Amino acid sequence: MSNPSKAKGTSWESAFVAYLREHHNPGAHRNVQMGAKDIGDVAGYYLHAVEAKAEKTITLATYIEQANRESVHAQQPFGCAVVKRRMKGTADGYVVRDVRTDVRLMNRLRDMEEALRAAAPAAYALIDRQHREAA
Structure with missing residues (x-):
């Protein structure tokens, strides 16, 4: 090149x-x-x-x-x-x-996590633990 x-x-x-x-x-x-x-x-x-x-x-x-x-x-x-x-x-x-995009992303993440926690608490807890340990 x-x-x-x-x-x-x-x-x-x-x-x-x-x-x-x-x-x-x-x-x-x-x-x-x-x-x-x-x-x-x-x-x-x-x-x-x-x-x-x-x-x-x-x-x-x-x-x-x-x-x-x-x-x-x-x-x-x-x-x-x-x-x-x-x-x-x-x-x-x-x-x-930009902040506008990041807030939209965080709102989506929050809403999806709340939906998963309500629909499948055990799956939410497992995924949450995996991501906390990976950090």
């Missing part, structure tokens, strides 16, 4: 996909770019359109605007930017979204 910036971005996307495949979703993959109707850089991050960024100068507002626009195109309820942290590994990168 003759463009070093593009190579850096591709490397970050690939590293993020590998991390997702190991820790979240084995079916995660890089998306083909769609131009004006782009659906994000990575598919397989549950409920999210992902805009992956590995740049020296970080411009969060631009990243979030792009991720939110792409979430509509991808028919996902949430958009986020996954930003590489300089001199750190993939797990130390940043997942960034």
Whole structure:
């Protein structure tokens, strides 16, 4: 690849996909770019359109605007930017979204947890314990 910036971005996307495949979703993959109707850089991050960024100068507002626009195109309820942290590994990168999106996500999580707790208390307790131990 003759463009070093593009190579850096591709490397970050690939590293993020590998991390997702190991820790979240084995079916995660890089998306083909769609131009004006782009659906994000990575598919397989549950409920999210992902805009992956590995740049020296970080411009969060631009990243979030792009991720939110792409979430509509991808028919996902949430958009986020996954930003590489300089001199750190993939797990130390940043997942960034605006407050509006984060509150919608937290409301959904709260509502789903309350529904599961009411419908299947034993299953809720097991899942809750597993996630607390993994932290």
